[in-house]
């Protein structure tokens with residue numbers, strides 16, 4: 588088994604990069620990517636531990652792309668080139684994220700929640716604080732019964748505590764990933780919330796302008812949709828990847844090495860990265 592989408596405590600996962608690699612090895616994975624949101628700081632530690640465990644390590648990142656409809660996340664996979672322009676850009680992106688987080692705290696206080704940024708930050712172990720930390724806080728305070736409910740009631744797009752976060756434009760993100768030697772892969776494409784015809788027209792159009800791959804299999808989506816994405820992606824000459832989007836044990840439907848419908852992720856999904 589392998590996994591091409593996982594988070595550590597450097598963003599909104601729960602395990603340190605070392606613990607993540609150890610968990611992957613203990614569960615019999617032969618390869619794993621670390622794809623933290625907006626941050627590369629976990630990669631050296633993960634890489635070192637993976638090599639001592641004889642685990643193939645795929646250095647990665649997950650980026651927010653500016654997009655009007657749903658949510659557009661882009662994975663940069665196998666970043667083995669010059670990451671300095673990417674890292675430089677991420678510094679500003681992380682600053683935007685911090686300011687967005689302050690606005691979420693304000694919205695929560697206006698609604699009478701009574702919270703400080705320090706309360707939220709105490710749930711995070713790394714530099715990047717995401718809405719998942721806010722969701723965990725709402726559950727901890729008893730304001731939401733579960734993490735999914737925290738999103739559907741409060742933190743999802745259009746909900747009372749939602750505040751938009753500036754991302755990168757797709758073309759710039761692709762260039763930065765390519766400069767870093769990586770492949771640009773659309774994560775969980777169904778969160779773009781585009782009708783199927785529009786989605787595949789968009790992908791076809793973007794294949795010609797540098798987009799490399801589609802994460803056809805993701806834990807949150809039904810197997811039929813994932814197979815359909817794979818089938819389309821292969822005919823349109825995209826790399827097809829699969830991932831769990833593991834964040835630790837707080838988000839229980841995402842298990843390391845497993846994707847849509849509990850499917851074990853096989854090593855064939857590494858093909859596009861070779």
Ligand code: AMP
Pocket residue numbers: 599624716717718719734735738739752834838
């Ligand atoms: P942010 O990058 O701060 O906008 O936060 C997005 C993060 O929130 C994602 O990476 C997920 O970890 C988490 N997230 C978003 N929607 C959900 C959901 N419905 N259930 C669980 N986690 C979610």
Ligand code: MN
Pocket residue numbers: 594599624717719834
């Ligand atoms: Mn996340």
Ligand code: MN
Pocket residue numbers: 649660774775
């Ligand atoms: Mn994502």
Ligand code: MN
Pocket residue numbers: 592593594622649832
């Ligand atoms: Mn992710």
